[in-house]
Amino acid sequence: MNLLLIRLIIFAVLFFAGLKLYRMYREWKLDHESQLDAESQQEAGQMVRCAWCKVHVPEADALRDQGEWFCSSAHRDRFLQEQRPED
Incomplete structure (x- = not known):
């Protein structure tokens, strides 16, 4: 036991x-x-949103112009073209 x-x-x-x-x-x-x-x-890095297509991309890969973030130069150009007042 x-x-x-x-x-x-x-x-x-x-x-x-x-x-x-x-x-x-x-x-x-x-x-x-x-x-x-x-x-x-x-x-x-931090994720930022493209002002044109609203897709999130890493800050290191994004482009910044006039206080806005963009995923590519084409989107940056299209966004800035729309922002300009057309005469």
């Missing part, structure tokens, strides 16, 4: 130690993934 009780205690200790290690690993993995996501977002 005493041997059975000792085995049960050892099993319980090993089970809780394994559970604690699993939780620590899972927390480390989630922290690591969130850190990688934050780094990739910083590399991509």
Whole structure:
């Protein structure tokens, strides 16, 4: 009977130690993934919206003219052409 009780205690200790290690690993993995996501977002930069087609593009790839963002030079030219008063 005493041997059975000792085995049960050892099993319980090993089970809780394994559970604690699993939780620590899972927390480390989630922290690591969130850190990688934050780094990739910083590399991509902020997203801006094209004034002509309303598509969001990374700020590094966008063009800025007269306080507006554009996804391409063609859209910039079309937007600025419409803004000019036609005589």
